[in-house]
Amino acid sequence: MDCWTLLELPDDADERSIKRSYAKRLKTTRPDEDAEGFQRLREAYERALQLARWREEEQERPTSRTTLASTLPTMTPANDANLRHWSQLLEIQPAVQALPITRQTDDPAQPLLLNLSRHTLPQRWQQALDLDCAPAFEAGLLRLCFEQPGLRTAITTWAVQHLQWLTPWQQVHMTPWEEEALTSGLLQQYRQTLQELLETRQEPEFLHSLETYSKQPWMQVFDRRQEWQRIVMQLLYDTQWSLPLLDRVCQLLGWDDACGVHPEPAWIWHSLIQRCEQEAFFHALQAKAQDHKTWAPEVQAAQLLLNPLSRRQQQNLILDFGVDHWVACQDLAQTLSGRYPQLIERLPCSDVFFWRKFMPRPPAAQTWIRVWAALALALTLFFLNQEDHSAMPALLFGGTIALIPTAVARLIMLLLWVPTSHQMIALDLWLSERLLPRRLNPHGEWLVLRHAVPQLAMLAVFAALLGPLGMAGYSGFILIGLLHDKRIGHLDPGFSERHPYLTALHWSHWSPLQVIFLLLMSGIILACRIHYPAYPLTRLLPG
Template sequence: MSHWQVLGLTPDADERSIKRAYARLLRIHRPDENPNEFQRLREAYEASLAEARWRAQAGRKVVYAPSAVSASTPERYQPAEDPTLVIHRERVDIPTTASPPEPSLGQMQQWLTEGKDRQVMDALRLWLASDWLLPFERRQQFEQNILDWLESAEGWSPAFFDGVCQVMGWDETQGNLPCEYWRWDRLIRQCEAQALSETVLSDLAKFDDDKIHGQAAAMLFKPMTDGRRREMADGFSALDWQRFAELGQAIEYQYPEVPQRLGLQPLDNWRDWLPPTSYRGVYLFLWLALSAILVASGIIGPKKNDVLGVVVLMPLMMLFVNWIGMKAYHVWAMVAVVAGRLDVLISRWLLPRRWYRRGAGLLLLRHVLPSAVPAALACLWSSDVLWLRWASPVVVFLGTIYFTNGALSGGRASMWTRALRALKLRIGRLPWHLLKREGLLAVIAVAVMAATVYFRMKAVV
């Protein structure tokens, strides 16, 4: 392989192209990492540079007069000697300028601090095109200076960082990094934090303009009343909640310094505002509690009913009643959303703080008042048993409040939801979507079949 092929150039390349190719390859073949390749690159550079200069000198057709050659003039300047022999005999030193180019490093650092990205990029290109950075030691020191500036300065944009990497030839995918990996990762994290800061500021500016875009950032950072935040949360779509959760997690776990840098105070109970994943725990509790009350009333009440019929029919009937109650509550919730601000105002004065949670927890009209309906049914179905009539409404009411509060706590899955997931994993992959879709018809069919079998057995007996 010739020295031109080592540099990736053609034999007619000029001196400037040779210097640029050498500077580019010098970042790849470093003397401390690959000394053999560096020595090979160095020899190819010297040979190509000498040949290019000889070619340029021959093109100017300079004629050396005999009188101009003194006794101290080296023999290589004699016209009779083949110039190609001189290239291999002498060692050409790398030419460097006497002083570094302008602007100075201090001026570039000052521009970076002031946020003048374009001036810094232009200065970087001037420095990289100069002969001052051809020696490896100077080039390495220059890269370290740039890294120190980026680590100490704040406010530079990710686009500026990408431009610096492109100009300097830094590429993580190719393993061409100017520093250790841990230091590079820290710089990338700083770049990501700056990108997040710009996104937050942009979203807040959009929200100030139209109150439609950037609601996730406004929900997390904008100071507002509990009623206004509750109203905004009720209008969130699934995509808005996803953006809100991602932004909150990024601030809490990855970039906690971003709010302080921007002078913002994030919502401290942002997890409480996440929508509940499911109310299955509430529905399961109501089914079990009301079924137990009906069974107990049928067994120990003044009217002695058949034990088998009560135990079989009452839980099946409660499945249908529970489904009706669920649909009714959805209608009531839509009505309560309209009176959201009034609901927040009343709940703030009447409910405990650990239930209210600044409008993100239990609300009087939306949650507490509907919990009184199953409690009233429990009292009505308790027959004439005095202790059951007094105990069952209290148990049902407090249990409904407890499980509703658990479903509203930070969007986390309730205990009953986790138990149901574990049961699904143990049972296997059942057609749960089909059961959920046809659940009502299945319940009605099972209830009718059980009632038919029961009454036929009773008639036979």
């Protein structure tokens, strides 16, 4: 590709057009981003300038000769004296044109630039000083930075230390884009070195290198120092480091969060501060998790969530937990999930609320209302087949009698079963994981022993009062509640206004299917007890 095609100019472009096209393409072909492309562009620019200047010289030569010929007088035989005079002049002209053009080709700095490397650079510079050609050698170094991009980092690194490059005291002349290219390349090289030190956990070496780079004279220019600090802050944001490192970096670079002295953008700085707070919080938790001499609630909560314990070890740890301990677990889990979610990846269990399954959970108050309602319904259906009981007396009698077993069941649960099930929590969790399907128990809130034993007791009461149909009715009601999980969730406000009955069922965690099934089974049981007493569908033993 010739120079005109690369510059997108016609062959007869003048010097001004060439310079404008070159400046325009420099914006997209930067030496620090595309060294080979910049080299081709530079060669095309220099070649185009050479051709344009040669063309202008060639155009001026005929004009000079024509002017000279027009000034000569007309040669006639009558003017021999003039002819001889001009002949002498013409004889002199070739001698003037034949004078040799002497060029200064002896440059003592040029051999010193050949086969240059970062190892031979100090020696070559000393030789340039001895030969009194230091300015030419320094200019050659700058030229090599762009002619041989592989040497740019080595030359620039050495030159900023020994020749004061990129400072107001540098001797070599640089264009703005040359200075920007060298600055950008050097900053990226520094960043790469610091990143490698952080990734290999060499934090003392990182701090030493950072201090060395930051104290260099060329870094003291305000804009350049601000850019360097932004690079360091971005590097800290992209990598992992220990907690004391940021404090030391702040001391080196003069950052102070209290005074608002920090680089931009502010969101990266705030993210670093938050990470420091997070690391400090986690280190404090780790200290508590390793403290086996303190029985404070927050210490034992940290041990439960941070230490990799077996289920038996977890159970032994929580045996003496009181209300304060469970509150501490709740506070810690909420802090981790809400404020420091990144720390959850470092915990043995990603579910920070796993400890809830270990809590002794006495039945809620509405549970006893449901137990009383179930027993009242079973007793009412049981008394309705008696000849001396009509519907209303049976209902009143069943509701009244149901209060007694409900009170007894409540005492047994609170005083006996809840502590007992809490002691067997490890076995209960093991059985639950193996016996309960994941679809029925996705969050692990149902336990085989803790919940199945009370349900079996209720099932036995229904079997004793209403026989197989009573067992089927109670079992079906419970299974519908487990399987029909869509009944729990958000309701559309318009739907709630149109269907207040369904809304009430929704917020009581009842499914409409449960109501339909309950009415259907109650009707079947009632019909069998009144009209088909010979069939033992509502009693365990035929009578």
